[in-house]
Amino acid sequence: MTHQQKRLAVGLAGLLVIGGLALVAICQLVVEGLWFQELGYLQVFWRRLQVLVAVGIVVPSISLTFLSGNLVLAKRWSRVNRSQPSHPLPGAMGLRWLLVTSSSLALALSVLCVYYSQLAVVSWRGMTAQDDSLPTILVSATAGQLWQLVQSLSAQPWQWALVGLLSLAMVLWPYFVLSIMAILLSLGLAGIFISRWDAVALYFHPQLLHQTEPLFHQDISLYLFKLGIWEMLSFWALALTIVALLMTSLVYIVANNTLSQGKFAGFSIQQQRHLYTLGASLALAIAVSYWLSRYELLYSSRGVTYGAGYADVNVQLPVNTLMTGLAVAIALQLVWWAIRSQPQSALPQPPLRRPVTTVTTAYRQTNRQRALPRLTVRSVVIGFLVIAVSLGHWLPSITQWLIVQPNELEREQPYILRNIALTRQAFGLDRIEVRTFDPQTNLTFADLQRNTPTIRNIRLWDTRPLLETNRQLQQIRLYYKFPIANIDRYRLKLPASQGTGNVIERQQVIISARELDFNALPQAAQTWVNEHLIYTHGYGFTLSPVNTVGPGGLPDYFVKDIAGATEAESGSLSTANEGIRASIPIGYPRIYYGNLTNTYIMAPSRVQELDYPSGNTNVYNTYDGSGGVPISSLWRRWLFAIYLRDWQMVVTPNFQPNTKVLFRRNILQRVEAIAPFLRY
DSSP: OOHHHHHHHHHHHHHHHHHHHHHHHHHHHHHHHHHHHHHTOHHHHHHHHHHHHHHHHHHHHHHHHHHHHHHHHHHHHTTOOOOSOSSOOTTOEEHHHHHHHHHHHHHHHHHHHHHHHHHHHHHHTTOOTTOTTSOOOOSSOOHHHHHHHHHHHHTOHHHHHHHHHHHHHHHHSHHHHHHHHHHHHHHHHHHHHHHTHHHHHHHTSOOOOOOBOTTTOOBTHIIIIIHHHHHHHHHHHHHHHHHHHHHHHHHHHHGGGHHHHTEEOOOOHHHHHHHHHHHHHHHHHHHHHHHHHHHGGGGOOSSSSSSOOHHIIIIIHHHHHHHHHHHHHHHHHHHHHHHHOOOGGGSOOOOSSOOOOOHHHHHHHHHHHHHSOOOOHHHHHHHHHHHHHIIIIIHHHHHIIIIIGGGHHHHHHHHHHHHHHHHHHHTTGGGOOOOOOOOOSOOOHHHHHHTHHHHTTOOOOOHHHHHHHHHHHTOOSTTEEOOOOEEEEEEEEOOGGGSSTTOEEEEEEEEEEOEEOGGGSOGGGOOHHIIIIISOOEEOEEEEESSOBOGGGOBOOSEESSSOTTTTTTTOOEESSHHHHHHSOOOOOEESSBSSOOSOEEEEESSOEEEEEETTEEEEEOOOOSOSEEOOSHHHHHHHHHHHTOTHHHHOSOEEEEEEEEOOOBHHHHHHHHOTTSOO
C-alpha cells in the first residue's frame, strides 16, 4: 500500500466513522427533543443541548489536534538521519528489547483504547461516571486504579482478543492504526464528557452557600458546582498525555524499519525533547489529579463514618500533598532535561589522549562519580511508582489497621462529632427547638375521644408482609407484580362501624400498584409483538388501612382484585363499600408508567392490547391516552428505529396514523432525565 493510498484509506475510514456517529447523535438529539417536548420541558432540553454542542465541539477538536499533532511531529522527527553516530544514542536496543518494548507500548495503548471505548459506550447509553459496571475513572494515577482497569477487561475474554489484534496492527502499521485510534479516542472522550454535561452546566451556574467545611475551609458550593468539572478536566488531561506519550514512543521505536533491521539506534535530540515535554505534561496532569484527590477525601468511606477520618486527615492528606509536589518536581526535571538536551555533535568529545593526572586527582574524580549517581528517566519513574504505592496505598491502610482500629472510638471521635454536626445542619435538625416532655399515665377515655383521628391512624401494618400477601392473593397472573408499597393519606367516607358514619376523614393507607413485568412471561411468548404491542400495561392496585386487620389476619382491603362482580361491566376494581367507591373514582386504572415498565411500546396499533384477565379469557383494549410521541411518518419510524436500535419498527404493518411511541416509562428514569443533578 502506497503512502497516498494509506492517506486515502485513513480519510475514508475517518469519514465513515464520523458520519455514522454523527447520524446516531442527530437521531439521539431529535428523539430526546421530542420526548422533552411531550412532557413540557423543552426549555430544559435546549439548555442541555447548548452545553452538549459546546462540549461536542471543543473536546474532540482539542483532543484530535493534540493527538494528531504529536503523531505528525513524531512522524517528521522519526526520519532524522542517525547513521553512524559517534556515540550510542539514549534508548538504543537490540532485537530482543526492541520486541519487548514495542509490544509493551502497543499492548498498553490497546488496553487504554478498549477501556476508554467502554466508558464512552456506557456514557452514550445514558449512564454516568457513578455507574458500578465499570471501574472508577482514573482520577489519580495509582496502582490500585490501574489494577481495576485490568480487572474490568478480564471480565470479558473477547476484549483481550481485541487487545491482541490491535497491538499487532499497531506494530505492523503504526502510523495508520494510531491515526484511526486518535480519531476514535477523541470522539470517545467527547462522549464521556457529554455524559457529564450536568457538571459543565453546574460549573457555569454556581451559587455560593456561605457555609464552609471544616477540613479545607472551602465553601460547600465548591463541591457541588466546581469539583465535578475539575475532575473531568483532570481525567481528560491524563488520558490525552498518557496516550500521546505512548503513541509517540511507539512511532519513534518502530519507524525506519527497525524491526526488520533488528536494532534501534536510539532517540535523536528532537525525539528526546519531544518525549521529555510529553512526560512533563503527564507529570503535571498527575500532580493536578493528586491535588484534587485531597478534596475527594471528604467522600472517603475508609473510616467508621462517611467522610474524612483519622487515617484520611493525618496520613492520606499529607501523602497526596507530597505526591503533588513530587509530581511537579518531576515535571520541572523533565523540562530541564528537554532544555539541556544537545545534539550529539555539540556534546563534549573525549580527548584523544588521556591527560596526565596525579593518582590523587584520579581517585577523587572516581569517588565523586560514585557518590553522585546519574538521575535517569527510568529511576525517576520507578521511584515515583514505588512511593505512590507504598505511601499512597499501603501507608493509609496500615495506619487504619494498626493505629485506628485498635482504638477506633478515641481516634475517630472528633470526626464522628463533626459528621453528626454537619448532618444535623444539612437536614436542618440544628434548628429544632428542644422541649422536655413529661408523659403522664392518667390517660382517660375523654382524651381518646378528643384524639380520634390520631388513634384511628396508628400504623400496625408494615409494607413487607402486605407485599407478600398481595403476591399470593392479588397477583392473579404470573406476569403481574407488586414491586413496592407506599404509605399515603386519603379523604375517605368510612362506614359507620369504623367511626363517624358519613363524615369524610383523612385515613392513612397502604397502596400498591399491580404492574406488568414482561420478563415474567414464558420464553415462547416473549415475541416482538407481545413485548411492544400487546403486553403494554399493568392494571389496578390494592388499598388497605394501616390500622385494621381482615378475617384470618389478612389485610382489610378497601380496593382489591380486578373486575369484581359489581364492577365487571365497567372493568374497574372491587371496592369494600359504597363510601370507598364514592371517595376514590377508580375508573380504568391502566398503568403505563411505573417501576417495572422498562420496555418501550407503540400504541394504539392494529393489534389490541391486553387489558386484564377475566376468568378463563382476557379483556383487550386500545390505547386512548395522551402520552407518547407520534410516529405516523416514515422518517420518524427510521428516526426511532435508529434511536431504539429496533429495525422492525420500519417494516411492521401494525402501525396506524395515530400510533405513538411510549419510551422511558420507568418513573425513576424519567425524573433522572429531567433533573440529572439530583441523586435518588
